[in-house]
Amino acid sequence: MNYDYIVVGAGSAGAILATRLTEDPKVSVLLLEAGPDYPDLESLPDEVRIGLSTGADIITRDHNWQFWGNPSPRALPMPVPRGKVIGGSSSINGQVFLRGMPEDYDIWHDMGNTEWSYEKVLPYFRKLETDLDYSGDFHGTDGPIIARRHKPEEWIESQRAFYNACKDAGFPDGPDQNHPDVTGVGPTPYNNPNGIRWSTNLGYLSMARHRLNLTIRAECVSRRVLFEGNKAVGVEVESAGETFNVFGDTTILSAGAVASPQLLMLSGIGPPDQLEALDIEVLKDHPGVGQNLRDHPIMSVLWSVKDTHVQDPGAPRSQVAARYTAAGSDIRNDMKLAFNSFAIADSKIENRKDSSPAGHEADINIPVGVKISVSLQLAESVGYLKLVSNDIHAQPELNFNYYSTEFDLQRGREGLLKAISLGESGYFADILDERLQPSDGQISTEDSLNDWILRNATTGQHISGTCKMGPDSDELSVVDQHGDVKGLQNIKVIDASIMPDCIRANTNATTMMIAERMMDLI
């Protein structure tokens, strides 16, 4: 059997591509996914299905690759979750449904990706969503992903206190956080109608499952792309311990920002020194594969709560967040503060004592208080991913290099102090008890603040950029703006890895937009 398309990875991007490609009955698609498949809402395990009360804190272990990464040279290794299930990370994520700033996409355009300006991508953001709260020029009302905000009357006590504290501190009201001109504090949009995590599995694949031109094979790990000369002809796949070769006219890697560059390198495409060191024959010298690792480093200011303040583990963990522009920065909304009404043991750096995944047993359901997460939305610092084995089952080394520039540190210091001062607002008088981290000593000088940041910044779960798209003049670009891997034929990468830079928002909506936009370009 020779398929028209083989899509590797049924995540935020891959599930959309498979759905849209098979709208044409003449096009055959094989969708390969390493994790399990759950074909309908009823068969989804609770930890995948229910999203109402889960922040990104409560993270499945069964449907998770459970990677580890290095935040900075001073910090302990950190867990780096990624979805290993149909729907990919959209099936385990926090469901924050935020777009980047229009400038983010205009920057991509100015980097030479002329098809990716805000004006060009806006129709695809609209196409993918049904926004239950807003319509008009900037919103979609009939797309597969359903989004809504918690109405002010639904806000729980601590979320309301955060909103009021922000307003008192001068943050403007930002009721529609997906409006292009927005800034300030307001309800976060979530893709979780009725408490259901509305993944690309539910939103998209469910529309396509009956199609005879779509074959979905779950629990199949793709090992490498097969080539004849410079032309991709198929994929080597492991299924229940056996290895198979499957063939297709075009192979699309949508395995996410860790596995897509890993698969390219295992196929001989990447920096030659890394490949040769692992006895992988070099098919194409591509210095950018695995470089340009982007993310949103996040820090938690953590408080215990008063005995009289009841924390309901079933209540929404986060409803309200604030965006602002750091002092001295000309990058609009380059910082985000989000209030979490139920901080768990993992929020404390000391709980990452053991750097081995097996030793990582911090209890995920024990509340230690509440927190404000401080997130740098457009960092200067850049990390990299390095292949350390020619075995697909060995994760690449992930080096995030957080806060490695003074500008990033300056914004991080200000963000921490801003979060601490919000916690001192009278609105929290009946809620917060004691600040657990950082301590007064840890914030007493610029050096001590820097040290705390470098030891505590952790992943915001938004890995991107590791196969970036760009023009030929950009030596580190891996794909062109149509997703085609440069210098090779019949192979594309379409997922979060092709973002040239991270965006000033959580990455799921943008990854879905990338898949929708690419479909039109295909």
Ligand SMILES: Cc1cc2nc3c(=O)[nH]c(=O)nc-3n(C[C@H](O)[C@H](O)[C@H](O)COP(=O)(O)OP(=O)(O)OC[C@H]3O[C@@H](n4cnc5c(N)ncnc54)[C@H](O)[C@@H]3O)c2cc1C
């Ligand atoms: C815990 C967590 C919380 C997050 N919270 C939010 C949030 O609230 N809002 C937001 O906007 N973003 C959030 N994100 C980020 C967002 O979900 C991701 O940016 C987005 O899902 C990435 O999409 P993708 O298609 O690039 O990769 P993924 O969705 O990760 O899909 C990749 C797929 O490829 C499969 N795969 C990998 N390797 C192989 C292989 N060798 N063979 C076969 N299949 C393979 C994986 O199993 C997976 O299904 C979160 C992410 C995580 C992990």
